[in-house]
Amino acid sequence: DAGVIQSPRHEVTEMGQEVTLRCKPISGHNSLFWYRQTMMRGLELLIYFNNNVPIDDSGMPEDRFSAKMPNASFSTLKIQPSEPRDSAVYFCASRDKYSYNEQFFGPGTRLTVL
Amino acid sequence: GQSLEQPSEVTAVEGAIVQINCTYQTSGFYGLSWYQQHDGGAPTFLSYNALDGLEETGRFSSFLSRSDSYGYLLLQELQMKDSASYFCAVSHGRNTDKLIFGTGTRLQVFP
Numbered sequence: 001d002a003g004v005i006q007s008p009r010h011e012v013t014e015m016g017q018e019v020t021l022r023c024k025p026i027s028g029h030n031s032l033f034w035y036r037q038t039m040m041r042g043l044e045l046l047i048y049f050n051n052n053v054p055i056d057d058s059g060m061p062e063d064r065f066s067a068k069m070p071n072a073s074f075s076t077l078k079i080q081p082s083e084p085r086d087s088a089v090y091f092c093a094s095r096d097k098y099s100y101n102e103q104f105f106g107p108g109t110r111l112t113v114l
Numbered sequence: 115g116q117s118l119e120q121p122s123e124v125t126a127v128e129g130a131i132v133q134i135n136c137t138y139q140t141s142g143f144y145g146l147s148w149y150q151q152h153d154g155g156a157p158t159f160l161s162y163n164a165l166d167g168l169e170e171t172g173r174f175s176s177f178l179s180r181s182d183s184y185g186y187l188l189l190q191e192l193q194m195k196d197s198a199s200y201f202c203a204v205s206h207g208r209n210t211d212k213l214i215f216g217t218g219t220r221l222q223v224f225p
Contacts, residue, residue, distance in 0.1 A: 031211050033211075044215075101213065105156035
């Protein structure tokens, strides 16, 4: 199994631009999570999906952030417009419903907004 | 409110034993997980405790006391490759899918 796949691995953009982060969960996993990690705030859950349905988006910082999961094998996290304070590493993780709390993390996308 | 407290940094030498503590205050608790993250890498799952007691997995063990809202990760026979950050995470609320992560403990292992 290839594990969770994220793209791009690095993204540098200018303030005001739209950014789209992509994630392919592990095949057969039914839960998908988007996290953001910064030195100041640590690892924060932004949103998660069960069976492609958003369950909890209370961690999404503001309306500039949106996430979709059109099918079981693909999810996007979009930031529009981006701001320098959005600079962080964004992780996607997936989970099998039988594996309790073992979430499998992707390699992350390092986002820098200038 | 919710909070998880861990020491920010721990140092030890190869071959030693180290314990990383985690105390939590959350509304609703279902279990405590531990994750390891190397610099530049992704968090990887180490263990999960839903019930009081000690869970052992090779050189790593994890303990939970629900009455004390406390847990720890015990690393034995430390190796250089164990240098990483370690996060405790609480399964929160009715839906155990949601994890609240602690701020992490950076472990440095010296030769």
